[in-house]
Amino acid sequence: MRRVMVICVGKLKERFYQEAAAEYCKRLGRYCRLEVAELPEQRLSEAPSPAEIEQALAKEAEMIRSRAPAGASLAALCVEGVQRSSEEFSQLLGSWDQLGEKALVFVIGGSYGLHASLKKEAWARLSLSRMTFPHHLARVMVLEQIYRGYQILEGGKYHK
Numbered sequence: 001m002r003r004v005m006v007i008c009v010g011k012l013k014e015r016f017y018q019e020a021a022a023e024y025c026k027r028l029g030r031y032c033r034l035e036v037a038e039l040p041e042q043r044l045s046e047a048p049s050p051a052e053i054e055q056a057l058a059k060e061a062e063m064i065r066s067r068a069p070a071g072a073s074l075a076a077l078c079v080e081g082v083q084r085s086s087e088e089f090s091q092l093l094g095s096w097d098q099l100g101e102k103a104l105v106f107v108i109g110g111s112y113g114l115h116a117s118l119k120k121e122a123w124a125r126l127s128l129s130r131m132t133f134p135h136h137l138a139r140v141m142v143l144e145q146i147y148r149g150y151q152i153l154e155g156g157k158y159h160k
Contacts, residue, residue, distance in 0.1 A: 002032040003103040004146060007067055008139050009060050009110035010041045017136045024143035031150040036139075039063045041110035053112050061115035064107055072103040073123040077138060078114055081127035086159060089145055090152035092124060106146070108138050 012018050021036070028034045040063075042056035068074065073096060084092065096104050107114060107122070119125055128141055151158040 002097065003035075003069070004028070004032040005035045005037065005067075005069065005072070005103055005105045006108065006139065006142060006146075007037045007039065007064050007105055008108045008135070009039050009064070010135055011038050012136055012139065014136065017140055020140045021143055024140070024147050027147050028143065028150070031147070031154075036143075037067050039067065044112075054115075057109075057112060057115040058117075060110065061118045064114075064118060068105045068107075069103040071101065072105045073099070073101045074118065074121055075104060075106045075124040075126055076114055076119045076122035077106065077108045077126050077128065077142065078119050079127060080119065081125035083127045083129065086145065086148050087152060089126075090149040093146070093149040094153050096123075106142050108135055108142060110135055 012021060025034055025036060039060065042059050044052055044056055048056070075092075093104075106126075107118060109115075128138060128145075133141070148159050150156075
């Protein structure tokens with residue numbers, strides 16, 4: 001069975017996000033072995049300098065690397081990423097399946113995003129929108145799109 005992991009910087013605190021994420025995790029059990037890992041966001045001062053932000057992002061990147069399975073394909077969620085339709089995202093999932101890699105890891109950064117080195121290492125860079133969303137909502141959106149993507153691949157009725 002496919003192994004899909006979502007690594008998130010930051011903890012879901014709001015119950016409505018937790019419930020939505022849990023629902024998609026449950027639905028995804030049919031398509032993949034899903035794991036969601038939450039990593040702590042680095043604490044920063046009230047008005048952090050660019051150097052402080054860079055240092056925090058570097059620490060978060062190391063934590064992400066330590067949680068990702070060896071040899072995994074990374075899909076980084078970032079503003080510089082490619083916006084894809086649900087059908088195009090589904091095709092991306094299908095192309096990953098054909099690669100036969102051990103795991104696909106979606107990486108969602110914290111308030112300041114992801115370190116440039118992680119984006120550079122990523123097999124795919126994805127953007128959910130040109131709009132800005134809270135990273136907690138992005139988690140729910142990514143889980144929903146993974147579910148939708150597998151439904152499209154299967155020819156299911158969820159996607160219309």
